[in-house]
Amino acid sequence: MGDQLQNPWRGVGLDDAGLMPLADAHDVARLLQRCPAHAPTPLQDMPALAEKFGIARLWLKDERARMGLGSFKALGAAHAIARAAAATHADDLQEALRDKTYVTASAGNHGLSVAAGARLFGARAVIYLSETVPDAFGARLQAKGAQVVRAGADYEASMLAAAEAAERNGWTLLSDSSWPGYTELPLRVMEGYLQLAAEAVAQIDRAPTHILLQAGVGGLAAAVAAHARHVWGAGPQIVVVEPEAAPALIDSIRAGRVVDSSGPESCMGRLDCKTASWIALNGLARDADLFMTISEQAAQRGAALLAENGLPTTASGAAGVSAVLDGLALPADARVMAILSEGPEDG
Numbered sequence: 076m077g078d079q080l081q082n083p084w085r086g087v088g089l090d091d092a093g094l095m096p097l098a099d100a101h102d103v104a105r106l107l108q109r110c111p112a113h114a115p116t117p118l119q120d121m122p123a124l125a126e127k128f129g130i131a132r133l134w135l136k137d138e139r140a141r142m143g144l145g146s147f148k149a150l151g152a153a154h155a156i157a158r159a160a161a162a163t164h165a166d167d168l169q170e171a172l173r174d175k176t177y178v179t180a181s182a183g184n185h186g187l188s189v190a191a192g193a194r195l196f197g198a199r200a201v202i203y204l205s206e207t208v209p210d211a212f213g214a215r216l217q218a219k220g221a222q223v224v225r226a227g228a229d230y231e232a233s234m235l236a237a238a239e240a241a242e243r244n245g246w247t248l249l250s251d252s253s254w255p256g257y258t259e260l261p262l263r264v265m266e267g268y269l270q271l272a273a274e275a276v277a278q279i280d281r282a283p284t285h286i287l288l289q290a291g292v293g294g295l296a297a298a299v300a301a302h303a304r305h306v307w308g309a310g311p312q313i314v315v316v317e318p319e320a321a322p323a324l325i326d327s328i329r330a331g332r333v334v335d336s337s338g339p340e341s342c343m344g345r346l347d348c349k350t351a352s353w354i355a356l357n358g359l360a361r362d363a364d365l366f367m368t369i370s371e372q373a374a375q376r377g378a379a380l381l382a383e384n385g386l387p388t389t390a391s392g393a394a395g396v397s398a399v400l401d402g403l404a405l406p407a408d409a410r411v412m413a414i415l416s417e418g419p420e421d422g
Contacts, residue, residue: 076402077319077368082328086309088361089331094258096297096358098305100269103150106157107270109168110195112142116271118278119415124384128399130409134283135381135396136275139388139418144191146417147271147295148184152177152249153192154267155260160196172198176246180226180234181216182208183345184417185251190219201246203237205229207340231349252292252352254333262354265298272302275412283412285312285405288363289394291348293324293355295416300362311412314365316398318343318374323351324359325366342371345391345417369394373401381415392417 088095107113117137125133142149156177165171176199179189186202193200200221204213206228213223226236234250241248253261286303288296293315300313317324320338327333333351341347359366374390377397381388390397395413399405 077370077373078322078325079365079367079402080325080328081365082360082363084328084331084360085364086361088357093255093357094253094262094354095361096301096354097262097266097269098301100273100302103154103267103270104273106154106161110142110157115274115278116141118275119386121384124380124396125411128405129407130405130411131407132281132410134275134279134412135386135415136271136412137386137415138271139386139392139415142191144184144187146184146187147268147414148188148251149191150188150267150270151251151264151294152179152185152188152267153195155249155263156189156192156196156198158263168196170197172196175199176201176244177249178237178241178246179203179249179251180205180230180237182230182347183212186216186221187219189249190216190221194220201237201240203227203233203240205233230347251294252348252350253354255353258354261294261352265294265354268295268298269302271414272299276302276306279412281410282307283311283410285314285409285411287314287316287395287398287403287411287413289316289346289391289414289416290324290355291321291346292350292352293359294352295414297352297355297358297362299414301358304362312365313363314367314398314403315359315363316394317366317368318346318394319368319370321347321349322368323348324356325368327351327356328360328366343374343389343391343394345389346394367398367403369397369401373397376400386415387419388415389417389420
């Protein structure tokens with residue numbers, strides 16, 4: 076069993092809470108109406124798994140085919156870039172950002188979203204990858220038109236290199252994390268994730284009693300939690316799930332501020348983030364009920380279990396569900412919603 080912490084800030088937020096996540100998805104929906112690749116993803120009802128877990132219902136919001144990019148991240152950076160394009164009022168949106176270059180670091184799907192968004196609106200994308208990111212992922216980015224640069228031994232080092240390149244070249248840094256002084260674009264990235272939450276609300280036939288949200292820097296979890304509170308109020312118990320190797324949010328909640336965490340490399344690569352997003356932490360301090368970490372073994376068992384039930388994914392994609400395998404106590408009448416956040420790495 077991993078670490079668990081009841082949120083002492085629930086309903087109030089941190090004493091020095093700054094910018095909060097947005098909660099209203101209407102602006103996102105209006106923009107997506109103009110995107111030919113957009114279609115809602117399914118909410119899978121999983122009665123066999125619910126029975127196995129000893130609960131009443133289990134729904135999985137299945138993001139594996141989101142906009143052809145294989146992950147919920149398709150809604151994030153691409154949405155932020157689309158907002159910038161729309162703000163130009165250009166007659167031809169496909170050329171609206173032809174003079175801009177977006178740069179970021181990525182350990183996975185965020186880079187694909189930046190690359191796809193830049194390509195749609197005529198911008199250039201430069202993606203920094205650490206030495207640990209597989210060559211196959213670099214090839215996928217290049218196929219989307221992005222320039223790939225290798226820098227650093229880990230994600231944090233590659234992000235520092237991307238930020239330095241942005242400053243040096245006058246490029247636009249588009250991170251999915253946030254910190255004091257860097258909030259506008261990450262707020263818009265998180266706003267894009269509200270589409271996922273709004274779809275789930277429309278698709279579900281009864282309000283959930285529990286919502287399980289995996290977290291890296293926390294952007295997805297904070298956006299979904301904010302929308303869930305907006306729609307359902309205090310009712311659902313919201314659980315934030317992180318790798319034991321990267322307890323960025325749970326450590327920060329204990330400290331009452333953003334702190335750097337530490338740990339070995341995790342098999343939950345998309346969630347292996349050692350520092351939380353400032354905006355996400357502020358929102359989750361207000362909206363989440365429980366923070367917990369899960370073991371590498373539990374995450375791998377969760378991914379295997381979902382594959383056995385016809386839903387192949389990664390350890391990161393299964394992390395919310397895996398919390399049930401690693402000590403999360405749920406009552407027999409629980410109605411649980413979780414997110415299947417990405418497809419398998421070879422998919």
